[in-house]
Amino acid sequence: MDSNGHTNGQRERYETREHDVLIVGAGGAGLRAAVAATEHGLSVGIVTKSLLGKAHTVMAEGGIAAAVANVDPEDSWRQHFVDTMNSGKFLNNWQMVETFTKEAPDRVYELEQWGALFNRTPEGKISQRPFGGHTYRRLCHVGDRTGLELIRTMQEKVLATDAKVYMETTITKLLKKDGRVVGALAYTRENGKFIHFKAKAVVMATGGWGRIFKVTSNSWEGTGDGVVLSYDAGAELLDMEMMQFHPTGMVWPPGVRGLLVTEGVRGEGGLLRNSEGKRYMENYDPKKMELSTRDVVARANYTEVQEGRGSEHGGVYLDITHLGYDGIMKKLPTMHEQFLKLADIDISKEPMEVFPTVHYTMGGVKIDPETAASTVPGLFAAGEVAGGLHGANRLGGNSLSDLLVFGRRAGEGAAAYIAESVHSADIDEKEVIAEIGRVLEPLEKKESGESPYLIQQELQEAMMEHANLMRDGDSLKEGLGKVLALKDRLPQISVPGSRLFNPGWHTAQDVRYLVQISEIIVRTALERTERRGAQWRLDYDGPDEELGKINFIVKKDEQNEVGIERREMPPMPQHLAELLGGDKVADMAGGEKRGPESQF
Amino acid sequence: MSEGNGNNPGNVTSKAHSPVPNEELGTSGKTGKIRVFRGDNGGGEMVEYELPLVEGMVVLDAILHVQAHEANDLAVRWNCKAAHCGSCSAEINGKPKLLCKTRVEEYDGGDINIHPLQAYPIIKDLVSDVSQNYAVSKSIKPFTSDEQAPFTMYEEDVERLYEPKKCIECFMCQDVCHVLRTHHKHEEFAGPRFFVRNQWLEMHPMDNQDRLLDIKEDNGIGYCNITKCCTEVCPVGIKITDNSIIPLKERVADEYYDPAKWLMRKIRGNRGSRNGAAASNGR
Numbered sequence: 001m002d003s004n005g006h007t008n009g010q011r012e013r014y015e016t017r018e019h020d021v022l023i024v025g026a027g028g029a030g031l032r033a034a035v036a037a038t039e040h041g042l043s044v045g046i047v048t049k050s051l052l053g054k055a056h057t058v059m060a061e062g063g064i065a066a067a068v069a070n071v072d073p074e075d076s077w078r079q080h081f082v083d084t085m086n087s088g089k090f091l092n093n094w095q096m097v098e099t100f101t102k103e104a105p106d107r108v109y110e111l112e113q114w115g116a117l118f119n120r121t122p123e124g125k126i127s128q129r130p131f132g133g134h135t136y137r138r139l140c141h142v143g144d145r146t147g148l149e150l151i152r153t154m155q156e157k158v159l160a161t162d163a164k165v166y167m168e169t170t171i172t173k174l175l176k177k178d179g180r181v182v183g184a185l186a187y188t189r190e191n192g193k194f195i196h197f198k199a200k201a202v203v204m205a206t207g208g209w210g211r212i213f214k215v216t217s218n219s220w221e222g223t224g225d226g227v228v229l230s231y232d233a234g235a236e237l238l239d240m241e242m243m244q245f246h247p248t249g250m251v252w253p254p255g256v257r258g259l260l261v262t263e264g265v266r267g268e269g270g271l272l273r274n275s276e277g278k279r280y281m282e283n284y285d286p287k288k289m290e291l292s293t294r295d296v297v298a299r300a301n302y303t304e305v306q307e308g309r310g311s312e313h314g315g316v317y318l319d320i321t322h323l324g325y326d327g328i329m330k331k332l333p334t335m336h337e338q339f340l341k342l343a344d345i346d347i348s349k350e351p352m353e354v355f356p357t358v359h360y361t362m363g364g365v366k367i368d369p370e371t372a373a374s375t376v377p378g379l380f381a382a383g384e385v386a387g388g389l390h391g392a393n394r395l396g397g398n399s400l401s402d403l404l405v406f407g408r409r410a411g412e413g414a415a416a417y418i419a420e421s422v423h424s425a426d427i428d429e430k431e432v433i434a435e436i437g438r439v440l441e442p443l444e445k446k447e448s449g450e451s452p453y454l455i456q457q458e459l460q461e462a463m464m465e466h467a468n469l470m471r472d473g474d475s476l477k478e479g480l481g482k483v484l485a486l487k488d489r490l491p492q493i494s495v496p497g498s499r500l501f502n503p504g505w506h507t508a509q510d511v512r513y514l515v516q517i518s519e520i521i522v523r524t525a526l527e528r529t530e531r532r533g534a535q536w537r538l539d540y541d542g543p544d545e546e547l548g549k550i551n552f553i554v555k556k557d558e559q560n561e562v563g564i565e566r567r568e569m570p571p572m573p574q575h576l577a578e579l580l581g582g583d584k585v586a587d588m589a590g591g592e593k594r595g596p597e598s599q600f
Numbered sequence: 601m602s603e604g605n606g607n608n609p610g611n612v613t614s615k616a617h618s619p620v621p622n623e624e625l626g627t628s629g630k631t632g633k634i635r636v637f638r639g640d641n642g643g644g645e646m647v648e649y650e651l652p653l654v655e656g657m658v659v660l661d662a663i664l665h666v667q668a669h670e671a672n673d674l675a676v677r678w679n680c681k682a683a684h685c686g687s688c689s690a691e692i693n694g695k696p697k698l699l700c701k702t703r704v705e706e707y708d709g710g711d712i713n714i715h716p717l718q719a720y721p722i723i724k725d726l727v728s729d730v731s732q733n734y735a736v737s738k739s740i741k742p743f744t745s746d747e748q749a750p751f752t753m754y755e756e757d758v759e760r761l762y763e764p765k766k767c768i769e770c771f772m773c774q775d776v777c778h779v780l781r782t783h784h785k786h787e788e789f790a791g792p793r794f795f796v797r798n799q800w801l802e803m804h805p806m807d808n809q810d811r812l813l814d815i816k817e818d819n820g821i822g823y824c825n826i827t828k829c830c831t832e833v834c835p836v837g838i839k840i841t842d843n844s845i846i847p848l849k850e851r852v853a854d855e856y857y858d859p860a861k862w863l864m865r866k867i868r869g870n871r872g873s874r875n876g877a878a879a880s881n882g883r
Contacts, residue, residue, distance in 0.1 A: 050677075050679055050687065051677070051730070054687045055679075058685045059684055059685070109749040112749040112750060114743060115801075117758055119755070120753060120754055120755045120758065122754075123752075124751075124752040124754045125750065142765070143762070149765065152767075155737075156737070156743070159734070159738040159742070167731075190729075219679040219681065221679060252656070253654070253656020253657070254654050254655065254656065255654060255656055255658055256656070256682075259682050260682070334684070338683065341683070341701055342656070342658070451668075452672075453668040453669075454668075457668070495672050495673065497673025498673070500640065500723075500724050501723055501724040502673040503673065503674065503675060503676070504667075505673070
């Protein structure tokens, strides 16, 4: 480490740290990438906004999907491929899905090799549970805390390497030279010191951006830093209109609204009923019922409440009482505790009230299926921040295996890139100084201006109102107007206090990302004029065959505005197309409500 | 539950937005007070804040309300807000609690005084410097196996491991431990959390490492005088003293304070062979 000083009126010092690979984010994807890069003998720095082990991966409950075929021997990567493509409504990048479904079992076994402990079958193998949209029982799990097991295992694996972890540190900008990403600027939350990271490659693993919505299962960290940092650096994004609403979030009391109720409840036989006591899923997907895909179940739950058949607090009922206290304590102990402690509900005796909650972002940074390289040299991405694997709707359980499969590939990809290319990470110091100046602005304003918290709240309300799980063109346009008005107010943000652990200052950084992502989502949602997976336009009838062949690619244009390109997807090779057979036609109708009362 | 909720959540006006706006629910019209430590390692003071009470609200909700409306720079750690991640541990009226899991109603209108964890240096307001834990964690021998996964392990082999594996690293057991909190033995004593970790490592049927000497020397298990304070505060119900610390103490005693083994070690000059940890935990 060395320290640099400079003089431009005032003296602002910053540290310089050098690593071969800089990894942004310490969830499952970032940590797996770190392990891969250290195995190549590379110097790795991992930056995380929180403490190690607190990333959103810890919230994953139900399990990790991999066709290890322990409980259903008929399962295979091929069936996992078919299920994932079906759920994604064929917007998925088929090459990513093939890689993913083939490699997921190895990543699960690798976790076990590193100390992760899964529930067992009577034969002493890893147990697997059913989940929505998976043809076979496929989710390896440990109770309903699989994410905790994954992140703790990865955390302890990384602590055993030479990787350096920078906890509670925030990246504000990627630095480029000659078209390549060669580092980043960061500040530490503890004391507001700036760090210039020099790196030969950067892996983005920052997760999603659920915090653009008011009702979300995401923690404060889900502000989409990585997708905007990548966009600002010139990377292409895709499928940004695709936001997943998880069908079952808590609704009561208000403070926990949106908190996740694991799909494991339905996996273990949980029944959805409306206020009339009817299992209404038979109107939406009579074949799969409660275990339909998330987009379908979310719309069903939403529609039941819309049409006046909701519960006391505006949800639907999810009933797992038939499992009994002992069964629940074995399979869903966290859920039992969560409802008992936070909502005074004993789920072994009475049903839960649930409603859709913003949960996951299918879209993100466009990556190469082999190397996880973005379209900008030196920049890689993995996990939720990357797009392409899940298409229009992610299957439950596929996110945890995604983290490991593409986290590893990103680490390997970065190592290969470094081995092939020799370039300097030195940049003009003026760029660092200018960025430090920009980041400090909200703290240095003399007069009080806009509150970052209130802008964030207004944004969250606008997105709830205009870009929710049912969308229409007029409302989206109105929403876009609101988002752009908020964008204009960003320069007036000011925050009180010092640089010492100042959440107001941190929020001032986050809110810029939130507004930019919201603009991109609304603009791409306006472009996709059809009903497909998570994108459900009320002003259009159904899926549009032509739109089913394209992804919307977003890239910052020459005027620094959101550029959107319709890009045709590559044709699927014969060996994969054969797997899909007739499924494609049949499944596209899924999710439409059937019966005389349908309003669609 | 719904008392005080004056609106009708089923009353939906538009198809394209969320049926129930958040703030319309559960507002009681009442206000409450919290007192929060504001300051840093150099000192500080308790500051009182008044806020609207919402049915079912947890102390973290109250703090985030104050942060958004009155004190933008109020420092607090939190992530999942669902008691899964262990970030928001602090002390309420002197007792360590997860702020996201502690409801305001529990205090029944009485005082709610919130301090940061006291066993560690304070950074600012409710945030303490817990980095010692990560240093200890790094020093523990990781899980290592001669076997190649997938392992064949039966439920009865591993069911005792589920409990220590539930740890969310909130560090409240560390905060309340006298050895750390009162006697400041942070250099000599790993603390309860890491005996929990050592326990599952030592009991895992596929692990091949011996950590007993480390547990005795580096982690200082002898300092623990089994007052069970750690067990009382564990938010996920790990019986830290009974199930983690005492069994490890017994193994250390068997290995290092058994006269016959002591003699064998003197003669053979080794650190002690792998004791019964793996063998006795097989099927």
